[in-house]
Each structure stands twice: as structure tokens, then as C-alpha cells.
Amino acid sequence: MTAAKRRASSSNSSGSSNTSGSSNGNEQHSQQQHLQLQQQQQQQQHAQPNEYQQLLQHPHHHYQQHYNSNSNSSNTQQYHQRQQQHQATLRDCSVKLPLDILWLPKSAMRPAGPDTSPTDCILVVGVSRPKLAVVFLTVMLISLFLTFHVLYDSAVYNIQAAQAVHERHRLSMTASASALASSSSSSSSSGGSFSFSSSAGGASNHLPVFVKPVPSSNQLSHPMVFPSSRVHFPKTSRRLPQALIIGVRKCGTRALLEMLYLHPRIQKAGGEVHFFDRDENYLKGLEWYRKKMPHSFRGQITIEKSPSYFVSPEVPERVRAMNASIKLLLIVREPVTRAISDYTQLRSHAATAILPLAEKDPPSPKESSGSGAGGGAGGGGGSGTAAAKMPTQSLLYAKLQSARGYDNALLGGSGAGAKETKGKTVSSSLVRRQALGSGGGVAGAAMTTTTMSPMASAAQMAAKSFEELAIFPNGTVNEAYRPLSISMYHVHLHRWLEVFPREQLLVVNGDRLIEDPVSQLKRIEAFLGIEHRVNSEHFYFNETKGFYCLRYDNGDRCLRETKGRKHPHVDPVVVSRLRKFFAEYNQRFYELVGEDLGWPEE
Ligand SMILES: Nc1ncnc2c1ncn2[C@@H]1O[C@H](COP(=O)(O)OS(=O)(=O)O)[C@@H](OP(=O)(O)O)[C@H]1O
Known part of the structure; x- marks a missing residue:
């Protein structure tokens, strides 16, 4: 209505009430009233x-x-x-x-x-209340701004995190390829490739850090992509290392780095960069080195490890030129056990190299001068086509070549054979002179540099026992044997202490790190000036592996199988002989570091 x-109806009804008593059904009168009202209404509207x-x-x-x-x-x-x-x-x-x-x-x-x-x-x-209203409006506006800011930040973070995931994934792909290529290369050149395998014995896939690890049978060896809960938030950058694990090879350098990486204030370089000990890397400059470092927050400590730094004479000075206040971590192990571990790895590499090389030995620049012993060591005939096998063979061949200088030394060579890596390393004759003063040189004198084909070298390495390589038939110790000369810690440490003050270097007991990692890590945390965070909850003992494995938020991991290899049985007489030999050197080492590590003397 x-x-x-x-x-109209209201006035009609009131009209009706006023005229009560007149005729109720007077429709004509009512219609007239209605019309009048309508006209009035129209006039009003006009x-x-x-x-x-x-x-x-x-x-x-x-x-x-x-x-x-x-x-x-x-x-x-x-x-x-x-x-x-x-x-x-x-x-x-x-x-x-x-x-x-x-x-x-x-x-x-x-x-x-x-x-x-x-x-x-x-x-x-x-x-x-206008003032109150202004305050209210201001608060509303600020809240709106903050909400927008938070949303914006979170969007930026998501984009950057996605980019970082992509980058890490790309690295993991590269790493898996290089891991395949270098799985058996000399530890001296690669420093020992590394990956963690699952505690159940299976392998883990080293996917980007901030995604859950996806189980896979592929084992990658690039620590850069080792899973963790770390995310590269905005405002991180690549920084030169503030701490270095300088060695010693086969003393647990990888375990130490991975254990330290459990600490939120530690970032680690993925692989062994070999910046200071390889001229070809060093000449690329510090910016090249910095770019090899991981992203880190301000306040985090970046650590790189290359075990061959310890035995490379030019390294201490180069490190000091980069950062005179850098902190140095040196992990050592009972010298004879370390030498046997070294031998085990080299023999394993040699054995890996022999099998495919026996099928088809790739041409070597030095092959023409070889004695042909390589052919004799092979024996097995290949089944597949040579072309199909070439990539793998070439890789193994290249690895063997790179390891050859070192491995020739293992066979007793001195001089050129004493090089641990492509870079300059202290020669075994120098080690011998320094270690023994004027009285040494007996064993070294008997050594001659041999030029062998990689095949021959590998075959000989794989065939010789530790005892044969470490002790001459006349019973004297082969001091030029590289696994032994590296174990003469005091010789190498001396050079470092000529360049760095003692308090800048921490000696980590590698044998204790195996038995009780937390105690060693506590010392390191104090040395690095970071709060104690890594504790027993981060470890569990894996009976199958015989070592402690690491516990992360997103799963448990053990070091890969190349860490913690089963050592060959070594004649106890030889072990005892070598321990006596090292006793004097160990004393000198204890004096240098100011601590008795209690290594057995026989
Ligand atoms: N938790 C744990 N798991 C496995 N292995 C462990 C661990 N802690 C220390 N170690 C010891 O580390 C030895 C390998 O040393 P490096 O990592 O320095 O080797 S390398 O020089 O980098 O190749 C390796 O030597 P081998 O036992 O001879 O293989 C181990 O004894």
C-alpha cells in the first residue's frame, strides 16, 4: 500500500468515525472523498x-x-x-x-x-569525540599497514625460499653427477667425497634443506645438499670462512664438519674447495673462493674443510693473508691407525680403478713410457662395447691419474710421487729430513721415482699389503710412504705454528670424536665462541655401522660407507714396530700442542 x-484510507476511516450515524454504505460519497484526497496529494507533490x-x-x-x-x-x-x-x-x-x-x-x-x-x-x-575518532582511525590505519607489511614480507620470503630450493635442487643434481664421477678419486685430491646414508643402511637423497628428504636409492656425495632444517632467509650472503678444518686426512674431518653443522650458528662449505693448496684455484682469487661458500646470516660461522691444507707448505701463509685471525681446527688420530685408514682408502680406489680399466685402458700421455705391466694386471675381457663404457672408464682413469702422484708415493716413490695433490705439497724427503733431523734418509734413499702406467700403478697398489708398503724387507720403516709421512704431525704443525699463534688452533682428538662426539664438540663450541647446543640428543650409535650417526629434525643420517671402512688385518708386529717408530714424533707433537694425547707407543 x-x-x-x-x-487516504486513514482519513477515510477517521472521516467515518466523525460521521458516525450517517449511512455506512454511501459509496458515492466515499469515492468523492477519495478523489479529493488524490487531487490534494498531487497538488502537494507538485x-x-x-x-x-x-x-x-x-x-x-x-x-x-x-x-x-x-x-x-x-x-x-x-x-x-x-x-x-x-x-x-x-x-x-x-x-x-x-x-x-x-x-x-x-x-x-x-x-x-x-x-x-x-x-x-x-x-x-x-x-x-573527534580526537578519539582520530586516534581510533590512526590505530586502524597502522594495523592495516602492519598487516600489509607482514603479508608482503611473507610473499617475498616465499619467493626467495622457492628460488633457494630450486638452486639447491640444481646443486644436488650437479652434485650427484660429480659424485658419480669422483666416488673413487683419491681422497687427497677430493679430500674424500661424502654423503650420509640412512641408518637403515639405505641411502638418502640429499634434497634441498627446507623440504622433507625424499627416500631414494641414489646416494649423493655433495654435502652442499645435505638435508637439514636450514633455510636461506633474505639478508644472508656468502662469506669467506671464519674457521677452517685444515686436516688431518682420514682423522674424521668430514664427521667433524657434519657434527658441527648441527649447530645453528655453523654453516659449512659443501665440498672440499682446495683453494689454498691448489695453485689453479688460488690464482682465481678470494672472490672465487667466497662464491664457493654457503649463504650465511651475520653472526653465523662459515667453515670449510680441505684436509690437504695441513700438509701443504704454502697454505699457512695464504690463509693468514686472507684472515690473520681465522680459527683453525686440526683433528688428529693415532698415527698408525690413520696410516692404515689412508692405505685402506687408497687401495679401495685402486681396486675400483682396475676393474673397468682392465676392460679397456684409455690412452695415456705417459702410456708409451710404461712398461706394459698394466696389460698384465688386467686379464678380464670386457663384454659391452668399448664406446658404451668410455665415460665411466674415462672418469676412473682421470681419477686415477689425479691420485697417481700420491699413490706412486704409496708405492714407495719419493720426489714427484710425494705430492698429495696437484698443488705443491711437502715432499716426503723433506718430511723425512725435518722429522729425523740429520739421521734420516735410509729408507728414502732406497726409493726411486717410477713412471708407471695408471693401470700398473693401480694394480701394484691393490696387490701390495700395508705391511709391504710400510716396512722394508730389512725391517726399517718406509718413511717416504705417504700414509706414514702424513702421520708425522709435528712436522706439518710446525709450519702452521710459525704463522699462527697457538691459541688460534684447536687440536681435536679424532679417536675421542668416534667414541664420544659430544665431549669434543663442547670444546669446539667454546673455542669458536658459540653457545653449547650440540648434545647427545643429536646422536645415536648405529650398531651396524659401528659409529655414531647424526639425528636431524627430519631424520637420522650416518656418514656414507666410505667413512668407517673395515680396515684390513695388519700384522700386530708391524703395528707395534710402527708405534715405536712414531713414539718420538708423537712426543714432539704433544710438546707443540701442549697436550698428551696418550697414543700407544707399541
Ligand atoms: N661418526 C662417524 N662415522 C663414520 N666415520 C667416522 C665417524 N667419526 C669419525 N669417523 C672417522 O672418519 C674417518 C674418515 O676421515 P675423514 O673424513 O677425515 O676422511 S677424508 O680425509 O676426508 O677422506 C673414518 O676413517 P675409517 O674408519 O678409516 O674409514 C672414520 O673412522
């Missing part, structure tokens, strides 16, 4: 063409006007009734709130509208 109709605009601009004023105009109507009683009705509605709609909220009937604003109902209300909010 429209307002006009309502008004007189107020902009009523709705006024209503919008001055609702209260209009409201008053409307009722004032109504008061002029003939039926004042009806008007008062309606006014009372509206007042009641106003009272009903008014809410006493501190914010001055007022409910008004919709009809007050649209009295002539078609859908006006006295029960309709509109909400009018007035600001009675």
Missing part, C-alpha cells in the same frame, strides 16, 4: 518537486516540515496519532551508546515513498 493510499533531494540533504528539517504541513491538515487528531506513533518508533530505535548511535524511522526520511513503513529504521552515527 502506498503512503497516499494509506493516508508544490514540492525536490522533496527527495531535500530529504537527502536535510532529513531532520524535512521530517519537521512534513509533520508541520500535516499539522495544517484538517484532521489534527490523526496527525497527532501518527506523530506519537513515530515518536514511539524513534524511542524504540534509539540506542544509548557511547558512540552516539541513533536509529531513525525510515519513513521520517521518505514519508511519500512507496515502501515507507513506520517500523523501518536507518542508522545514523555521529562523532561526538
Whole structure:
């Protein structure tokens, strides 16, 4: 029903009440009244063409006007009734709130509208305290800004994290390829490739750090992609190492680095960078080295390990040139056990190299001068096509070549054969002179540099026992034998202490690290000036492997099988002979470091 109709019917009904007693069914009279009212209404509408605009601009004023105009109507009683009705509605709609909220009937604003109902209300909010309102608005704006900022930061973080995942995944792919290529290369050149395998004996896939590791049968050896819960947040950068594990080879350098990496303040370089001991790397400059480092936060300590640094004469000076206050970690192990471990690894590499080489020995630049012994060592005929096997063979061949200088020394060579890596390393004759003063040289004198084919070299390495290589038939110790000369720790350490103060170097007991890692790690944390965080909860003893394995948030890991190899049985007489031999050298080492490590003397 429209307002006009309502008004009409209302006035009709009031008219009826006023004329009670006249004829009730007088339709004619009623129709006339109705028509008159309609005309009045039209006239009113003509007189107020902009009523709705006024209503919008001055609702209260209009409201008053409307009722004032109504008061002029003939039926004042009806008007008062309606006014009372509206007042009641106003009272009903008014809410006493501190914010001055007022409910008004919709009809007050649209009295002539078609859908006006006295029960309709509109909400009018007035600001009675502008200062409070300004504060309220400011708080709202700040909250909005902060919300937006947090959302923005989280979006940026997600993008960067995704990029880092992608980068790590790419590295893991590269790493798996290089791991395949170098799985049996000399530890002296590669420093011993590394990966962790699952405690169950299976291998783990070294996927990016911030994704859950996906089980896989592929074993990768690039520590860069070793799983952890670390994420490269924004504001990280690659920094030159503030600490170095300088050696000693086969003393647990990899275990030490991985254990330290459990600490949130430690970042590790993925592989062995060999920056200071290889001229071809060193000449690339510090920026090249820095780029080999992992991302780290300010306050984190980046550590790199290359065990051959310890035995390379030029390294201490080069390290000092980079950072004179760098912290040095030297992990040592009982020298004879270390030598046997070294021999075990080299023999394993040689054996790996022999098998495919026996099928087809790739041409060697030095092959022409070889004695042909390589052919004799092989024996087995290959089945597949040579072309199909070439990539693997070439890789093994290259590895064998790179390890050859070292391995020739293993066979008793001195001079060129004494090089541990492609870079300059202290020669075994120098070691001997330094170690023994003027009295040495007996064994070395018997050694001559041999030029053998890789095949011959590998075959000879694999065939000779540790006893044969370490002790001459006349019973003297082969001091030029590289695994033994590296174990003469004091000779190498001497050079480092000529360059660095003693307090900048920490000697870690590798034998104790195997038995009780936490005790050694505590010492290292103190030395590095970081809080004690790595504890026994991070380790569990793996009976199958016979070593402690590491416990991460996202799973358990053991060092790969090349760490903790089964050593060959060595004649106890030879072991005893070597221990006696090393006793004097060990004493000198203890004096240098100011600590007795208690190694057996026979
Ligand atoms: N937790 C744990 N798991 C496995 N292996 C362990 C561990 N702690 C120390 N070690 C010893 O580390 C030896 C290998 O030393 P490196 O890592 O320095 O070798 S390398 O020079 O890098 O090739 C390796 O030597 P071998 O036992 O001769 O294989 C281990 O004895």
C-alpha cells in the first residue's frame, strides 16, 4: 500500500468515525472523498518537486516540515496519532551508546515513498569525540599497514625460499653427477667425497634443506645438499670462512664438519674447495673462493674443510693473508691407525680403478713410457662395447691419474710421487729430513721415482699389503710412504705454528670424536665462541655401522660407507714396530700442542 493510499484510507476511516450515524454504505460519497484526497496529494507533490533531494540533504528539517504541513491538515487528531506513533518508533530505535548511535524511522526520511513503513529504521552515527575518532582511525590505519607489511614480507620470503630450493635442487643434481664421477678419486685430491646414508643402511637423497628428504636409492656425495632444517632467509650472503678444518686426512674431518653443522650458528662449505693448496684455484682469487661458500646470516660461522691444507707448505701463509685471525681446527688420530685408514682408502680406489680399466685402458700421455705391466694386471675381457663404457672408464682413469702422484708415493716413490695433490705439497724427503733431523734418509734413499702406467700403478697398489708398503724387507720403516709421512704431525704443525699463534688452533682428538662426539664438540663450541647446543640428543650409535650417526629434525643420517671402512688385518708386529717408530714424533707433537694425547707407543 502506498503512503497516499494509506493516508487516504486513514482519513477515510477517521472521516467515518466523525460521521458516525450517517449511512455506512454511501459509496458515492466515499469515492468523492477519495478523489479529493488524490487531487490534494498531487497538488502537494507538485508544490514540492525536490522533496527527495531535500530529504537527502536535510532529513531532520524535512521530517519537521512534513509533520508541520500535516499539522495544517484538517484532521489534527490523526496527525497527532501518527506523530506519537513515530515518536514511539524513534524511542524504540534509539540506542544509548557511547558512540552516539541513533536509529531513525525510515519513513521520517521518505514519508511519500512507496515502501515507507513506520517500523523501518536507518542508522545514523555521529562523532561526538573527534580526537578519539582520530586516534581510533590512526590505530586502524597502522594495523592495516602492519598487516600489509607482514603479508608482503611473507610473499617475498616465499619467493626467495622457492628460488633457494630450486638452486639447491640444481646443486644436488650437479652434485650427484660429480659424485658419480669422483666416488673413487683419491681422497687427497677430493679430500674424500661424502654423503650420509640412512641408518637403515639405505641411502638418502640429499634434497634441498627446507623440504622433507625424499627416500631414494641414489646416494649423493655433495654435502652442499645435505638435508637439514636450514633455510636461506633474505639478508644472508656468502662469506669467506671464519674457521677452517685444515686436516688431518682420514682423522674424521668430514664427521667433524657434519657434527658441527648441527649447530645453528655453523654453516659449512659443501665440498672440499682446495683453494689454498691448489695453485689453479688460488690464482682465481678470494672472490672465487667466497662464491664457493654457503649463504650465511651475520653472526653465523662459515667453515670449510680441505684436509690437504695441513700438509701443504704454502697454505699457512695464504690463509693468514686472507684472515690473520681465522680459527683453525686440526683433528688428529693415532698415527698408525690413520696410516692404515689412508692405505685402506687408497687401495679401495685402486681396486675400483682396475676393474673397468682392465676392460679397456684409455690412452695415456705417459702410456708409451710404461712398461706394459698394466696389460698384465688386467686379464678380464670386457663384454659391452668399448664406446658404451668410455665415460665411466674415462672418469676412473682421470681419477686415477689425479691420485697417481700420491699413490706412486704409496708405492714407495719419493720426489714427484710425494705430492698429495696437484698443488705443491711437502715432499716426503723433506718430511723425512725435518722429522729425523740429520739421521734420516735410509729408507728414502732406497726409493726411486717410477713412471708407471695408471693401470700398473693401480694394480701394484691393490696387490701390495700395508705391511709391504710400510716396512722394508730389512725391517726399517718406509718413511717416504705417504700414509706414514702424513702421520708425522709435528712436522706439518710446525709450519702452521710459525704463522699462527697457538691459541688460534684447536687440536681435536679424532679417536675421542668416534667414541664420544659430544665431549669434543663442547670444546669446539667454546673455542669458536658459540653457545653449547650440540648434545647427545643429536646422536645415536648405529650398531651396524659401528659409529655414531647424526639425528636431524627430519631424520637420522650416518656418514656414507666410505667413512668407517673395515680396515684390513695388519700384522700386530708391524703395528707395534710402527708405534715405536712414531713414539718420538708423537712426543714432539704433544710438546707443540701442549697436550698428551696418550697414543700407544707399541
Ligand atoms: N661418526 C662417524 N662415522 C663414520 N666415520 C667416522 C665417524 N667419526 C669419525 N669417523 C672417522 O672418519 C674417518 C674418515 O676421515 P675423514 O673424513 O677425515 O676422511 S677424508 O680425509 O676426508 O677422506 C673414518 O676413517 P675409517 O674408519 O678409516 O674409514 C672414520 O673412522
